[in-house]
Amino acid sequence: MAFVPGRRFGAGARNGLDCDMAAKPDWDAEQYLRFEDERTRPSLDLLQRVRLAAPARCIDIGCGPGNSTELVAARFPQAEVSGLDSSPDMIEKARKRLPGLAFALADLDTWSAESRYDLIFANAVLQWLPDHAALFARLAAALKPGGVLAVQMPDNLAEPSHRAMAETAAEGPWAARLAGAAEARASIGSFSDYRRWLAAAGCASDLWRTTYVHALDGADAIVEWFKSTGLKPYLDPLPAEQRAGFIARYRERIAQAYPAEPDGKVLLRFPRLFIVATRAAA
Numbered sequence: 475m476a477f478v479p480g481r482r483f484g485a486g487a488r489n490g491l492d493c494d495m496a497a498k499p500d501w502d503a504e505q506y507l508r509f510e511d512e513r514t515r516p517s518l519d520l521l522q523r524v525r526l527a528a529p530a531r532c533i534d535i536g537c538g539p540g541n542s543t544e545l546v547a548a549r550f551p552q553a554e555v556s557g558l559d560s561s562p563d564m565i566e567k568a569r570k571r572l573p574g575l576a577f578a579l580a581d582l583d584t585w586s587a588e589s590r591y592d593l594i595f596a597n598a599v600l601q602w603l604p605d606h607a608a609l610f611a612r613l614a615a616a617l618k619p620g621g622v623l624a625v626q627m628p629d630n631l632a633e634p635s636h637r638a639m640a641e642t643a644a645e646g647p648w649a650a651r652l653a654g655a656a657e658a659r660a661s662i663g664s665f666s667d668y669r670r671w672l673a674a675a676g677c678a679s680d681l682w683r684t685t686y687v688h689a690l691d692g693a694d695a696i697v698e699w700f701k702s703t704g705l706k707p708y709l710d711p712l713p714a715e716q717r718a719g720f721i722a723r724y725r726e727r728i729a730q731a732y733p734a735e736p737d738g739k740v741l742l743r744f745p746r747l748f749i750v751a752t753r754a755a756a
């Protein structure tokens with residue numbers, strides 16, 4: 475799949491962080507954490523492939539409510555671990571959850587590391603940022619020699635869950651308002667793209683794709699799952715009364731695309747791309 479730069483979403487100010495970020499529709503940490511177990515599993519799988527012995531400096535970028543940061547800190551207790559995110563609500567939750575760690579409100583679009591890291595961990599965030607060729611080069615440059623960039627991104631834009639978002643957006647009274655919503659998230663690159671971009675930045679790559687299958691409690695649970703993530707670019711621009719209409723029509727499509735199993739559960743297939751890039755030792 476070719477990389478298509480996306481419009482920025484969930485990001486903050488272009489010329490100064492805190493002011494503009496406060497004006498953007500925030501992420502909802504509580505809604506996000508309704509599926510904490512399922513959402514944290516890719517971080518565990520990613521971390522397992524990070525073969526660092528005793529990293530000194532680690533950062534969790536797009537740390538959300540701190541669930542992924544907690545895993546990094548537990549795995550490397552000797553390290554100085556920090557987190558950053560552009561969402562005030564997420565950062566507030568992360569600080570409460572892990573009061574001993576440093577969390578910063580910052581936009582990855584403009585963020586640059588003050589000094590280099592042994593580990594940059596990015597679970598489920600980089601799909602919200604455009605121009606991955608430049609982004610991955612920038613992140614690789616923030617690694618110490620021998621350092622690791624560990625990334626997981628949903629690879630689900632072609633799944634029924636996401637096709638239904640675009641179809642619902644195109645057919646309702648909200649069509650004009652949502653004309654650009656699908657571009658909020660970039661189509662991620664191919665294995666070949668990331669391997670090439672990272673090699674040019676001096677990194678060797680370990681790449682894989684996993685499809686998780688989540689048995690959820692019916693169509694409503696799928697809608698609730700995506701309300702805090704994939705549906706945000708479609709719901710945030712709508713007034714409250716249209717939001718309810720959009721969700722109702724989206725739910726109809728989801729109920730058709732994800733029929734109930736004999737036990738009443740529905741199976742949400744969720745493909746994800748993993749990248750563990752190691753910068754060459756000096």
Ligand SMILES: C[S@@+](CC[C@H](N)C(=O)[O-])C[C@H]1O[C@@H](n2cnc3c(N)ncnc32)[C@H](O)[C@@H]1O
Pocket residue numbers: 483484485486501513514517535536537538539540541542558559560561564580581582583596597598599602603703
């Ligand atoms: C799906 S959550 C992932 C949270 C956590 N890493 C996890 O593993 O569950 C994505 C996070 O990325 C953050 N985010 C999105 N765009 C961002 C940007 N441009 N800069 C920093 N954080 C961003 C969101 O605020 C959100 O907390």
